[in-house]
Amino acid sequence: MKSFKVAKLTKACHIALLGTSSMLMLSNAAFAAEEINANDAASEEVEVIEVTGFRASEQQSRDIKKEAVGVVDAIIAEDIGKMPDDNVAEALQRVTGISITRANGEGSQVSVRGMAPNLNRIVVNGKTLTSAGDDQAVGLEAFSSGLLERVEVFKTPGASMVEGSLGATISLKTRRALDAKKRKIVVSANAGYSDLSEEVDPKLQLNYIDQFFDNKFGFAGNLNYEKRRNRQDGMEVFGYIMPTSVTGGKKGAPGTITDPEEGVIRSLPEGHPDRFFNGEDLGPFGAARPNNFNFRQYQQERERIGGSASFEYRPNDSTEFVFDIGASTYDVEQDRYQFSLGPNYINPDTMILNDNNTVVYGDGYLTDENGIPNPDDMGNMVSNNAWSTKEETNYIVGLDASKNFDRLSISGSIGYSYTELETPESFRLSFNTSHAGVRTPYSFDSRLGDMPSILFGEEDAHLEPSRYTIQAVTSSTDMTEDDEISAKFDLDYDLDFHWIQTLEFGVRATKRNKDRISDAPRFTSSAEGVNQYNWNMTLADDGVQGDFPVNDFYDGVSGNTIHSWPIANLDASLAGFGITKEELQNSELSDPNKLNGYNIEEQTQAAYIMANFENDSGSLVGNVGVRFVHTDTTSTGGVKEGDEIVITDFENDYDNVLPSLNLRYSFTDETILRFAAGRVMARPSFGEIAPRLSISSSDATGKIKGGNPYLDPYLSDQVDLSLEYYMGDSGMVSLGLFYKDIEDYILKTTVVSPYYDSSGECYLGGDGSDVDEDGCKLFEITRPINGPSSEVVGAEVNVYRDLDFLPSFWSNFSIKFNYTYNDSTAEIVDPNTGEVVEGTEFPLEGLSEHTTNATLAYETHDFGIRLSHNYRSEYLNSAFGSQNNAQYVDDYQQFDLSGSYKINDSIKVVIKAVNITDEEKTAYFDQLPYWEQIGSTERLKYYNTNGRRYSIGVTASF
Missing domain, CATH: 2.40.170.20 (TonB-dependent receptor, beta-barrel domain)
Structure with a gap:
């Protein structure tokens, strides 16, 4: 690396x-x-x-x-x-x-x-x-x-x-x-x-x-x-999934076996399609691909007062x-903004492997509920926004x-x-492109510098706020x-x-x-009894989007990496969603x-x-x-x-x-x-x-x-x-x-x-x-x-x-x-x-x-x-x-x-x-x-x- x-x-x-x-x-x-x-x-x-x-x-x-x-x-x-x-x-x-x-x-x-x-x-x-x-x-x-x-x-x-x-x-x-x-x-x-x-x-x-x-x-x-x-x-990166599935599956290929006596976890039997790449047998562990890319920007302000006698x-x-x-x-106040890309599946026709059978380039696909890859369903993106205060x-x-x-x-x-x-x-607000069915094709390449490069099919497609729809609202104490x-x-x-x-x-x-x-009370669109909230709210709605906190995110790092993404304004987002901070903290889920x-x-x-x-x-x-x-x-x-x-x-x-x-x-x-x-x-x-x-x-x-x-x-x-x-x-x-x-x-x-x-x-x-x-x-x-x-x-x-x-x-x-x-x-x-x-x-x-x-x-x-x-x-x-x-x-x-x-x-x-x-x-x-x-x-x-x-x-x- x-x-x-x-x-x-x-x-x-x-x-x-x-x-x-x-x-x-x-x-x-x-x-x-x-x-x-x-x-x-x-x-x-x-x-x-x-x-x-x-x-x-x-x-x-x-x-x-x-x-x-x-x-x-x-x-x-x-x-x-x-x-x-x-x-x-x-x-x-x-x-x-x-x-x-x-x-x-x-x-x-x-x-x-x-x-x-x-x-x-x-x-x-x-x-x-x-x-x-x-x-x-x-x-x-x-x-x-x-x-x-x-x-x-x-x-x-x-x-x-x-x-x-x-x-x-x-x-x-x-x-x-x-x-x-x-x-x-x-x-x-x-x-x-x-x-x-x-x-x-x-x-x-x-x-x-x-x-x-x-x-x-x-x-x-x-x-x-x-x-x-x-x-x-x-x-x-949230782990590397092995084997890399050409047959589908988020956590690994179907048909994998576990043999503790041989010291093997999730290995591939001989002849399994995931063992082969360009006709070469990669062995019982296949190839490894990144599971998720997560770019994060933290802003923290702390104040310490102390004394002794x-x-x-x-x-x-x-x-x-x-x-x-x-x-x-x-006392600590922290704002955290995270941008996540989850491919679920790498198109085997585009994959490039290094000598250690690690995928260093590939086009990311998503899979359906049965684990079947869908080339038309690409580029899931999530904007996670969190604000917290701590007092010690x-x-x-x-x-x-x-x-x-x-x-x-x-x-x-x-x-x-x-x-x-x-x-x-x-408080945490999560906006997801998959919720609205909006997809953005992208590829990744980890050979171009210190950081993985993200290559979008549409230039700056990840910066379009209308693609991001509210997915979850969470409060915790x-x-x-x-x-x-x-x-x-x-x-x-x-x-x-x-x-x-x-x-x-x-x-x-x-x-x-x-x-x-x-x-930690959490509201999601799939939960019961939440229809009164605005689940159609996007980051493009009036006042919902906030200003990205810096203008030089990873400027000095080599590679075509992510430098910004749409983020939420807390108060305006909660208002647009239809809930106040107090109502969220005191909801029936907050016991x-x-x-x-x-x-x-x-x-x-x-x-x-x-x-x-x-x-x-x-x-x-x-x-x-x-x-x-x-x-x-x-x-x-x-x-x-x-x-x-x-x-x-x-x-x-x-x-x-x-x-x-x-x-x-x-x-x-x-x-x-x-x-x-x-x-x-x-x-x-x-x-x-x-x-x-x-x-x-x-x-x-x-x-x-x-x-x-x-x-x-x-x-x-x-x-x-x-x-x-x-x-x-x-x-x-x-x-x-x-x-x-x-x-x-x-x-x-x-x-x-x-x-x-x-x-x-x-x-x-x-x-x-x-x-x-x-x-x-x-x-x-x-x-x-x-x-x-x-x-x-x-x-x-x-x-x-x-x-x-x-x-x-x-x-x-x-x-x-x-x-x-x-x-x-x-x-x-x-x-x-x-x-x-x-x-x-x-x-x-x-x-x-x-x-x-x-x-x-x-x-x-x-x-x-x-x-x-x-x-x-x-x-x-x-x-x-x-x-x-x-x-x-x-x-x-x-x-x-x-x-x-x-x-x-x-x-x-x-x-x-x-x-x-x-x-x-x-x-x-x-x-x-x-x-x-x-x-x-x-x-x-x-x-x-x-x-x-x-x-x-x-x-x-x-």
Whole structure:
């Protein structure tokens, strides 16, 4: 698929980074003496109270990593309210082993060592961040980085660490006023500009830190406001249908067969007409053709208001109380316009295939209700128009207290976290050319550029609004609430018995509740009792058509692609249809959807014991311990049998024992070896255990679809080994190896099995051929299950070096580079049979084999500039995606540039440019069955562009 051009600017950025990194290959002798002197002069006190630059923040990050017992990486704010990136996720992508997913071009969710976002735990001051989605993954774009003092990533577990992560625990820490020692006020104002949306957006931030009563009481506060307008231009193909039918049929050719024993899905028997093209037998899978082309234009406006406050009280050196509170609101308005073309059938006389049997050119036909192609019925087009508003609210509150005695330290905390996501308005209007029987012949050609070219029989025929007649009118509302209350109590006892320094004990209890309510009233022309509405309305009617929001849709993309299409005006369309917004939202169809909604209550209790030890010389330091965890879940949701939906409770519980060992051995003050081993767990997502069951129990084998309230958690046994070399304050080099053996990996599949209700009783009945030996009825059950095991093996390389050994201005340069390699293997479970396909393996979903981060920085007292590069190789997004195609997200790289200049000791000007080479994000499909992969990137899934972002700001400190 990659005919994309590599921009000259991209090449120049690569040369700048790689060329400077070659300086690291200079002889060690040139700066060995300097390192020794630096180490001799190093102070035992590594804490730096005020961070004032890139080098200082990197030094603190290295100190945290060096002094940790396990494998830990950190990001330190360069100054109050100044993380290296405005977005927390984008700052985290600079950490070794972390990759991110982006929403509308902005960093959103975080993966660690290939583990998906919902398999990592994110906390603020030790309190869990709740989430707005169906799983535990947190979208960090709703969280301001301005209030953070540091971010720590714990990749290896200790018994005292809270369970719930297969990848890492990511700890976000706000600044403490009593550590700052003096009052400080920081005010910043930024103006941001997106070259795609062509909008200028404001961002304001205030940080205040102060101490009172002889430094016994401290206050740290933050207020922030941000408005941002995004635009995304996109195109998506909804899967590739295999085989391409010359005999008709939307989903595949008649006469296809399934043979799970041979690992084949929908194959063609020998002699089937769909196997042949120009007299050549294409094999059992025939040719693949695109199922649908969908061009999309997004306009999004969001507004974020947030704040935090921290109150500290230290009456003496042994006692401390801390109260933290944070809150934010995140409002989003989005307009989405989509143009769809669905051929259903490709004229075999016009098809052109590439070497991978993918149709790259063809004339699109439609088929009748019997699947018979009709050359006179061509070119179905749909204009889908959607408008929505979303309101997200987050609160997090915590109270911590600690007291140190002679040999005993006690601490306790209680916390509360709350997230609410509401969609108060969402409307969708669909206009379809097939509704009026108006057809437009067209062909497609994917050989002409980055995007498929659409060739209409009549020039600009898709722009004629009279061809589009109203097909459906939809409204939906949705609300998700997620809250957790937690309490913990810890004891540290100074044992000082031989090598054992301290013993730690602790208990923790939580109660979390996830609640979702949704409804979606939908009017279609085929529904009963809707004749009073204007089903003859077209986009050409007076006032119905709206203005296309942009005049440069995909202007810079090669190929004869779509650049605009007729869209609807919401208010005028509803008026012409004969309904108001209020009538649509309050229609009799708008009752909450009992099948889509759910309530899940999760209660956990945990206890641990851990010993911290150190040998007599202090060269060996470590901890060993075990954590015991009990989890109870009650999943409440709809169970639909026939036309009746019954709200049903399902209960599940499980116990886990999680041992851990962490060792740090110092060969010298500069060279450290680490080893860690342990068992970790991550709970199933709420969406996976929500019932949402549909049961069809006819005399034949029944069908059940939905969630699985009885899922067990993911479990992983993991081992880490790393070697680190520290060059005083000037740099470090580390090499790490890690291994994860994951059990009970959760995947969605279909199995033939009895179904047992919440009371443990199975369904009876059937004609004798669809029951098991106990008389229980057999069902085809499609739901998540705990699947077979999988393995992840990886390596991490981390290099940082101040080039202060070089002469003149060259000594102001610094370079940072890290690389992570992941290799994973997992068994394939056929989603149609639920059986493991022997002799097959695939990578874990969401895991990139290669990730790199590189930063080249230049810094003086008054001036600083930084060029950063981030790269993530392709990854499997879904083994069985649209039309059961394996879906990959293509590799992605991004260059970011930032600079700052101190006008004086109080005022600094900061400029930033994000995605300066204007990279696109793409995905593609590969062949199915999975074990017959052809490694093709030519079957485009989507092509999205978000453009560059720029900002300029002023920061004043008092």
